Amino acid sequence: MQQSNLRIARIAAHINPPNLQMLEEDLGLERVNCRAKGASSGFKVAILGAAGGIGQPLAMLMKMNPLVSLLHLYDVVNAPGVTADISHMDTSAVVRGFLGQQQLEDALIGMDLVIIPAGVPRKPGMTRDDLFNINAGIVKTLCEAIAKCCPKAIVNIISNPVNSTVPIAAEVFKKVGVFDPKRVLGVTMLDVVRANTFVAEIMGLDPREVDVPVVGGHAGVTILPLLSQVKPSCSFTQKEIDYLTDRIQNGGTEVVEAKAGAGSATLSMAYAAVKFADACLRALRGDPAVVHCAYVASEVTELPFFASKVRLGRNGVEEIYPLGPLNEYERAGLEKAKKELAGSIQKGVSFVKK
Ligand SMILES: NC(=O)C1=CN([C@@H]2O[C@H](COP(=O)(O)OP(=O)(O)OC[C@H]3O[C@@H](n4cnc5c(N)ncnc54)[C@H](O)[C@@H]3O)[C@@H](O)[C@H]2O)C=CC1
Ligand SMILES: O=C([O-])CC(=O)C(=O)O
Secondary structure, three states, X not given: OOHHHHHHHHHHHHHOHHHHHHHHHHHOOHHXXXXXXXXXXXXXXXXXXXXXXXXXXXXXXXXXXXXXXXXXXXXXXOHHHHHHHHHOOOOOOEEEEEEOHHHHHHHHOOOOEEEEOOOXXXXXXXXXXXXXXXXXXXXXXXXXXXXXXXXOOEEEEOOOOHHXXXXXXXXXXXXXXXXXXXXXXXXXXXXXXXXXXXXXXXXXXXXXXXXXXXXXXXOHHHEEEOHHHOEOOOOOOHHHXXXXXXXXXXXXXXXXXXXXXXXXXXXXXXXXXXXXXXXXXXXXXXXXXXXXXXXXXXXXXXXXXXXXXXXXXXXXXXXXXXXXXXOHHHHHHHHHHHHHHHHHHHHHHHHHHO
């Protein structure tokens, strides 16, 4: 095979598996074959929306994760370029790209973990709910394919509005009888990451040592930081509580405004998504005591979905922790959060049931 053809074949090999097989046949390379099968032990992870603002740094960070043996990058645009780029990193995960709806199923077959950052982001002046009309349909389509191709995969949903897209995913899975509430998780890790950072800032602590539980959901008042339960134990003035609660609830808007029309949080979100995905993979491996906040099907309140601390295990969510003792300020916040969440959940459910 001529050098230029070989180069083209290599690029094509990153786009879809049949071409990778062609490359193996043409070159007769045992080695290519081994790598293509994801021979190293580890987990198979797909990112849907991998060419986007979150998708690209998320893909890069997952390629660096030693727990990942095979990384599938799917998008409706630019997947081949991102895949070719990331595949040159000398880390062990094998990377394959998948472009467009006709390759979605190939992207999903055999996956252990599917991460979804597909969809449009906010511009200044918009709420997350303003994204519903576009993103609801995207998440529905992607989840229909997951239900068909890898119904046992753990699904991490990043696409906004998370308060509605997680119920959408659940309804899609229910419709075809494969809903497992342990396996569908809305990613609220960025709220925790922000809360840890902002608390550390005002208390003069190392953010890596701070743990703030953030419960409820992922939009405005539904984001409820439990500052009375911060570890290490901190005592805040009422002024500090007001400042921190407001900043944590509006952290996303702070970034949207600073980016002034160029999108919302991408880099901190990719960091948070990887922190969460890594926790899911460690739990799948059997590590004990993997506990994080996530937005899941829950009985912690009267609502069918709620974010709180969950223990992750080999099957996804193994245990959902109660909210713990709340002070009066937090109890009032909880009531506000539940009111808004109820509407967002119903909107998601109705979208699929209509
Ligand atoms: N859960 C959270 O804490 C956060 C959620 N987000 C949300 O994440 C989503 C993505 O944000 P960005 O990456 O900044 O947006 P972006 O526009 O930069 O990237 C989105 C990607 O999704 C792709 N896409 C669109 N339709 C698709 C489909 N049907 N299938 C597969 N891919 C598709 C686009 O081609 C694009 O590459 C937004 O909905 C945003 O609001 C953003 C930050 C934090
Ligand atoms: O604010 C947004 O639109 C994106 C997001 O969810 C966040 O940064 O928390």
